Amino acid sequence: MNPQFNKGILEMCVLALLAKRDFYGFELVETISNYTDISEGTIYPLLRRLTQEKYVETYLQESTSGPPRKYYRMTRHGKKFTQELIQDWKNFSANVNKLIHLEV
Amino acid sequence: MNPQFNKGILEMCVLALLAKRDFYGFELVETISNYTDISEGTIYPLLRRLTQEKYVETYLQESTSGPPRKYYRMTRHGKKFTQELIQDWKNFSANVNKLIHLEV
DNA sequence: CACTGTACCTTGCAATGCAAGGTAGTGGAT
DNA sequence: ATCCACTACCTTGCATTGCAAGGTACAGTG
Secondary structure, three states: OOHHHHOOHHHHHHHHHHOOOOEEHHHHHHHHOOOOOOOHHHHHHHHHHHHHOOOEEEEEEOOOOOOOEEEEEEOHHHHHHHHHHHHHHHHHHHHHHHHHOOOO | OOHHHHOOHHHHHHHHHHOOOOEEHHHHHHHHOOOOOOOHHHHHHHHHHHHHOOOEEEEEEOOOOOOOEEEEEEOHHHHHHHHHHHHHHHHHHHHHHHHHOOOO
């Protein structure tokens, strides 16, 4: 897979999942990696940025299988942004597909 | 539109067009900009890279409406690469759409 | 002869992702 | 008891890509 495809789209993937329920960082990596490549070195800085931009907020929760998990919960602001981002993605990918199949 | 979406995908757009017929740089900008944002500052360095990687080769042609045009012609190597890239894009975008609509 | 449109190009910056590393907690195997 | 594997968090430095802003040059029009 072209690693450059991920650029900018991973943010949307993370937000799209967090719009459905709370996740902790490691869980996001595991879930997303079933669909596209992602590494921990990508997700943690991304989550920090999303927190700074107030799209999500965090809380800690104990775990029986390791250190405490940092969960991410989406804000109302984040939900709105996510919906716009997904709409942009749909438009974008539709346009790219048109361009690829263009008769020139 | 999220400008990050373009990352890596503009390369595929350029190659997909050049797989159909020869284009000159400025013409590529005009054509692609009907479907997604692109600037000249993006296309010329990209075309240089594609030339260095032997996906395309160039030839000059006089024009009656300005300076000579530099046309880009795809190599066999480039055609093969383009087909793979388009297949990768289809897989990638399908997976992203699955992820977005995932029930979690 | 200035102006507009065409067409080429470069430089410096910003954004994003990744590999490679590090830190800690839990529980099982030796 | 000690080591290992797994979970889970994190940071640093690098590479890639795109863009804005600028520059150069040719042709036709006023």
